[in-house]
Amino acid sequence: MNSIDAQSAALRPETLASHLGRPGRRGAPVNAPVHRASTILFDSVRELEEAKAARFEKGAVFYGRFGTPDIFAFEEAISALEGGYGTIAVPSGLAACVLPLVAFLRPGDHVLVTDSIYEPARTSLSAFIERNGVEVTFYDPRIGQGIEALFKPNTRMVYLESPGSLTFEVQDIPAIAAVARKHSAVTVCDNTWATALFHRPISLGVDIVVQAATKYIVGHSDAMLGLVTAGPEHYRELRQAANWLGYRVSPDDVFLAARGLRSLAARLRQHHETGVSLAQWLETLPEIRRVIHPALPSHPDHAIWKRDFSGASGLFAIILRATSKAEAIAFVERLRLFGMGFSWGGFESLVLIGDPAHARTATDWREEGILIRLHAGLEHVDDLQADLARAINRLAQADRKPAAV
Numbered sequence: 095m096n097s098i099d100a101q102s103a104a105l106r107p108e109t110l111a112s113h114l115g116r117p118g119r120r121g122a123p124v125n126a127p128v129h130r131a132s133t134i135l136f137d138s139v140r141e142l143e144e145a146k147a148a149r150f151e152k153g154a155v156f157y158g159r160f161g162t163p164d165i166f167a168f169e170e171a172i173s174a175l176e177g178g179y180g181t182i183a184v185p186s187g188l189a190a191c192v193l194p195l196v197a198f199l200r201p202g203d204h205v206l207v208t209d210s211i212y213e214p215a216r217t218s219l220s221a222f223i224e225r226n227g228v229e230v231t232f233y234d235p236r237i238g239q240g241i242e243a244l245f246k247p248n249t250r251m252v253y254l255e256s257p258g259s260l261t262f263e264v265q266d267i268p269a270i271a272a273v274a275r276k277h278s279a280v281t282v283c284d285n286t287w288a289t290a291l292f293h294r295p296i297s298l299g300v301d302i303v304v305q306a307a308t309k310y311i312v313g314h315s316d317a318m319l320g321l322v323t324a325g326p327e328h329y330r331e332l333r334q335a336a337n338w339l340g341y342r343v344s345p346d347d348v349f350l351a352a353r354g355l356r357s358l359a360a361r362l363r364q365h366h367e368t369g370v371s372l373a374q375w376l377e378t379l380p381e382i383r384r385v386i387h388p389a390l391p392s393h394p395d396h397a398i399w400k401r402d403f404s405g406a407s408g409l410f411a412i413i414l415r416a417t418s419k420a421e422a423i424a425f426v427e428r429l430r431l432f433g434m435g436f437s438w439g440g441f442e443s444l445v446l447i448g449d450p451a452h453a454r455t456a457t458d459w460r461e462e463g464i465l466i467r468l469h470a471g472l473e474h475v476d477d478l479q480a481d482l483a484r485a486i487n488r489l490a491q492a493d494r495k496p497a498a499v
Contacts, residue, residue, distance in 0.1 A: 107175060107291045108359035115171030115352055126352065128345045129162035150333045152180050159342040168352045169321075175290035176303050178323035182336050183343045183351075187286060187306020190320030191215040192222075194251070194282045194302050197335035198328075201227030203250040208265065209456040210235045210258020212284060216453060232456040235263035236395070242273045249277060254300070255284035256293075257399075260448045260467060261459070262386045262411060264395035267402060271299030280328065286310075286439075291362055292405035301328055309439025310407060313354040313361055317347040361441070361472065365408030368478065369470040373410055375479055381489045383463045386411040408470035409438050411448065413463040416489055422447050422464035428485040431473055443471035443478055 105113075117126060134155055136142040149156040153166045161169075161183075169181040184190050191212060199205055207219060209232045224230045233244055235258050252274045256265040267283065274281045283295040286305040295303050305311075307319040324332055366389075373387040385392070387410035388399035399406075414422055426434060432445040446467045451459040470478065 110171070110175055111291065111355050111358050114174050115167040115355070125349075126164040126167045128349050129164045130345055131162050132158040134158070150330050150337070152329070159340070160337065162345060164345055164352075165343065165348050168348050168355075171352070171355060172290070172307075172321055173323055176285075176323040177290075177294050177296045178303065179326040180329040180333075181321055181323040182329075182333055182341075183307075183348060184320040184322060184336060184341045185343055186318045187304075187308050187320045188212075188214050188218065189341060190304040190306065190322050191284065192218050193320075193322050193332060193336055193339070193341070194280070194304065194328075195219070195223050195228075195253075196339065197332050198280050199223060199228045199250055202229075202248060204229040204231065204246050204248045205251040205253060206241065206244055206249060206279075207232050207253040208235045208255050208258060208263075209233060209454055210261055210263050211253065211255050212259045212286075213453050215284075232454075234457050235265050237270075238266040239269040239273055241270050242276075245273070245277050245279070249279050251280045251282060253282045253284075254295075256295075256402075257287050257388050257395075260411060260450045260453075260465065262388055262393070264388050264393075264399045264402070266398055267295055267298040267300060275299065287407050287409060288403055288405070289358065289362065289407075291359055292366075292407070293403045296323070296325070298402060301325060302332070306439075307351050307354075308437060310362060310365075311354050311358060311439075312347075312351050313358065313440060314350070315437065315440035315442065317350040319343060319347050319351050362405060362407065364472055365470055366405045368472075368475045369406060369408040369410055371475050372468070372470055372479060372482070376412055376482070379486060381415055381486050383413040383415045384461070386413070386465075407439070408443075409467070410470075411465050411467045413461050413465055414489070415463050417463055419447075419464065421489060422466065425485050425489060426466065428488060429481055430484075431478055431481040432468065438469035441472045442469075443473055444469040 145156045148154040149160050165183055169183055172181040219230050231244055233241055254265050271281050281300045282302045283300040285293055285295055285303045286309050289310050303323045305321050307321050322332055370389050373385050373390055376382050377385045389406040426445045429445055432443045438444050448465040448467045
């Protein structure tokens, strides 16, 4: 870690993201060098045995799978930003979602999971966790302190994601965390949408934060990485579970993530500005039934978002008035600047047709019209708006004036 660590408490997140995890010494490179290693050599049997005994401690160099100095430096930077004790880098965002489940849930345990969870994580719960004797109950993401009614004597964990995937419900994290703490349940929150620069769940009472660094931290859609951040009471068990699962991250991917971290604040500001601008404009169009963006006053959870978040990312959704899947397909295929593909958080704008109805059990999705998920990238907002306007105008009736650009 570098020389600013001692004064980091007084520095703003944007500054920390630029400096933490770098050597910061005269005569050293600006960025941490990449360490590609499997075998680590020791001078004596005693040193090797001491290293093995300490292999689950932060920053302990023992074998390549446990981490190298460059990976440890990046993990420490994320921990400082999230306000946690330690971070574990894992191969993907999904790996990050699954790690706390594997680390803390045992056969016979009960876990409460938000109904708006990232769909691959939901599949992991049903295809693996539940199959191994863990009882899973999905809950309404807007339940707040009412979640207490769902607790059982064997409830071991509460899993949150705020905002939720596809439908962007903002959860009342302090209320849910307080109930979980009362019942000695571990809380896990997916913070991929906002990152630590716009939202810090640990400060709101959450025990463990997971996120896909694949998205905004890497920022260029060219590496996959997950992060799990926790306090000292949960860190070691998570690190042990990561080892027994065989999780190991590429130092080259971590290098890309560390580089992305340096520009994260600037990129997120642009994603925020462009996303909000497009959302506000889309809300004025008759072809759009509803815009689902937590930063808009029209969002049902806007007050909670305003209380707990300091910004928004570029990901949000719209509901087309069109109810035909063919019309929705024609709309997204007319777009030129919004690419079609999974993931988000990179510099490029993206679009996907969504269907939340098939991935809900605690809540019903009864919206008329087709949901379209948009990611506002770093292109100029006027160009993105013009691109959307061209596609939307084709949805309009022939006698309606074109959408203003």
